[in-house]
Amino acid sequence: MSHVKMALNLRAEHVPSLHLLILLLSAQKQHAEALQLVEAALEEYPDNLNLLYVKAHIELQSQGGESALFTAKRMLALWKTLYEEQTNIELPDQSEKRSDTRSVFQLYTCEMSDKDSSASISNLRKCPSSLSVHQSQNYTITGSLHAHSLAASRVEQALSEVASSLSSFTPRPGPQRAWLLQLQIWLLLAEIYLSLEQVPAAMACIQEASSIFPLSHHIMYMRGLVHEYKQEFVEAKLYFQNAVAINPTHIKSLQxxxxxYHYLGSQRLAEKTLRDAARIDPASHQTWYNLGKVLESLGEFDTASDCMATALQVEISNPVLPFSSIPLTFD
Structure with missing residues (x-):
């Protein structure tokens, strides 16, 4: 807090510093102050999708889904204003048009460059027959299989999930980064609608996101959340497994x-999965809380108590979004 205030004294209009201060306030659970600051910043920078994204999450956590829904719809309208012309006409130079929005949702879009996403989709489209073969194969996992064989099977399962979509999938015209931004807005809307218990609306938003990039692990994760909400645990397990197959370090999917696994009675598997998540990100309170629940069900009460205490300790300093979501700028 001390350093970011010094930075803002030197340059009050520096957006990443404002972004950091907002997240720090949310980490201290000063949600009203964080919301007040983000609204003031948006008066100066009304077209900043980063700030709107943070605002929606603060509203979702502190005020409920209705306020967050209004902000998310505003983001969708803003995306249309900023990027629709670029996506209608292929203009490579336009992808760098706005430095303040180019790195929006850095946490999510850095996993893949425009070139990589286009190439991977293109390669998959060139071999639909092989995907069809993969769909028809029936894998039997035995104890003698190595760990990489199990991982390969999970990837196979994830590919089968989207094979039918890919067979008719055509990458959207224009900069792929712009489409990835829209994908994250649709997923935010899906999360908000799910919090409002509007499952059909959430599924419609997920479908819109799927039409942009069906291989995204975020889409698999959101589909899993819908099934978890409906208590369809077997289906939810499949989608979360698919998400982890695509991105083995996606913390929320692992959580x-x-x-x-805990709900389905596979307590040791649940423990291993959550310990893997804790190794990747030991600062996530949700991981420690879930692990505590699993260990409690196993009768390991002392260890469960330690996990719950750890969850409480790290939760008091957790921001509404990870600090890594702030674009790094040195100018």
């Missing part, structure tokens, strides 16, 4: 997969 929910561990919880689903």
């Amino acid at each position: 929910h997969l561990g919880l689903i």
Whole structure:
């Protein structure tokens, strides 16, 4: 807090510093102050999708889904204003048009460059027959299989999930980064609608996101959340497994997969999954809380108590979004 205030004294209009201060306030659970600051910043920078994204999450956590829904719809309208012309006409130079929005949702879009996403989709489209073969194959996992064989099977399962979509999938015109931004807005809307218990609306938003990039692990994760909400735990497990197959370090998918294993009675598998998540990100309170629940069900009460205490300790300093979501700028 001390350093970011010094930075803002030197340059009050520096957006990443404002972004950091907002997240720090949310980490201190000063949600009203964080919301007040983000609204003031948006008066100066009304077209900043980063700030709107943070605002929606603060509203979702502190005020409920209705306020967050209004903000998310505003983001969708803003995306249309900023990027629709670029996506209608292929203009490579336009992808760098706005430095303040180019790195929006850095946490989510850095996993893949425009070139990589286009190439991977293109390669998959060139071999639909092989995907069809993969769909028809029936894999039997035995104890003698190595760990990489199990991982390969999970990837196979994830590919089968989207094979039918890919067979008719055509990458959207224009900069792929712009489409990835829209994908994250649709997923935010899906999360908000799910919090409002509007499952059909959430599914419609997920479908819109799927039409942009069906291989995204975020889409698999959101589909899993819908099934978890409906208490369809077997289906939820499949989608969370698919998400982890695509991105083995996606913390939220690991957290929910561990919880689903717990609900299905596979306590040791749940424990292993959650311990893997804790190794990747030991600062996530949700991981420690879920692990505590699993260990409690196993009768390991002392260890469960330690996990719950750890969850409380790290939760008091957790921001509404990870600090890594702030674009790094040195100018």
